[in-house]
Amino acid sequence: MLDDFLIRAGLAGLGLALATGPLGSFVIWRRMAYFGDATAHAAILGVALALALHLPIAAGTLIVALTMALTVSTLAAKGWAMDTTLGVLAHSALAFGLVAISYVPSVRADLSSYLFGDVLAVTKADLGLIWGGGALVVALLAWRWQALLTATLNEDLAHASGLNPDRERLALTLALAVVVAVALKVVGALLIAAMLIIPAAAARGIARTPESMAAIAIGIGAAASLIGLQLSLWQDTPAGPSIVSAAAIIFALAAIFGRIRNS
Template sequence: MIFLDDFIIRAALAGIGVAFAAAPLGCFVVWRRMAYFGDATAHASILGVALALTFDVSIFSGVLVTALLMASTISTLSGRGYAMDTLLGVMAHSALALGLVAVSFLQGVRVDLMAYLFGDILAVSRGDLAVIWSGAAMVLGLMWWRWSSLLIATLNPELAQASGVNPRREQLVLTLALALVVAVAIKVVGVLLIAAMLLIPAATARAFSSTPERMAVLAICIGCASVVGGIYVSFGADTPTGPTIVSTGTALFAAASILALIGRSLRRRG
């Protein structure tokens, strides 16, 4: 397809694919207050990059396996007497530091750390697009399949248990989905900004949502708007594209927060 020869089109499609994958999952991250969990999983992906380059396998595979192992380790240890915030802090920063140290030992391999830390969306190829959209389709399919079970396990674990839904199993489903999102998003926004793509669209949509499903759909729309707007602003202002996408999402969050505050004020007066 000729239109895919335009790197701007490929960048926009890649960002939209990440938004479709990250936004609905981000809703569960917000509801479960798992923001740091996403950070720890994302930071582990740098170690995955180093391992992938060491063993000469695809970056996607290395990042996916490492992110999945990190998320599974955190899920396992969290129920065994470890304080969650402390555990996440230690794991997140240790994984990032170990990854950076591991990359420094690679001989004869040129690694653009800035691209992995902050993304390089303008360098997305057709092959990258296929990987991103395949991963996004898997995440969306997983969310569609497990939506009701995930929702009840999030809202009330005791009720979920009584209804025959295993909360630990649903936690593992979220873990798998989160690892997939990290693996597909690293090329677009980088390790340090993946958590922002998960959280900001979902947090923005929350103020205007009366149902979980509405929040998920709005989060996808806001994520796509952040991508398209961020790419446009990046070209106009000659700024880094990945951080500009996140900054655009932040501006939308600020605007939504102000509108919600005004709306509450008017309702109280009325």
């Protein structure tokens, strides 16, 4: 069954949706959209690093994404203006990554597969990585769930309950880096943040509790993956952008549905 490239692609999309649903919800609740973008853009630099050092691509992106996420967290804790810092870091990471990768002649040709993903070329090994990483993120979030929610609501409240908000923030940072490494093959560095934000944003209008929002976001991410792949196959469009387009259409429908229901 896994020999069919389309089934592998579909499973890759589902594996990614499993992780981006709950993590994307936190990205929205904590207003980390730009933070996600910066971390995801750093993935291109990770690809260049991996190729230069002959590391697996996933290891390179994981290291660089993690470094980026930790740098941003540290600067934020030191009171740097977040909007500006992220604006500088996100675009610098992308620019440096693109410059660095131009030194690797073999990649120049399929640079777009790193920018926009190449889900139709997902191998069994990739699939193992995507589901392994996705499971890791889901397990981490499930384990820390109550503490993460409390710290997201109010850090003082978390403190007073004996929790450590810094530790919870670190858990999210780790999860984000893993998702970036996992998502690179599916939607590419430029659209990873979209897979985090759009399904969760679409789920917001429908959900009544944090848990239902995360679950609905998983469902929407999964549906967008499958619809996007079909679209890609049928119209011969790039798969990653097609998946994100499908998610955006679901978001629009959910927003309209929400307006009608509330009026």
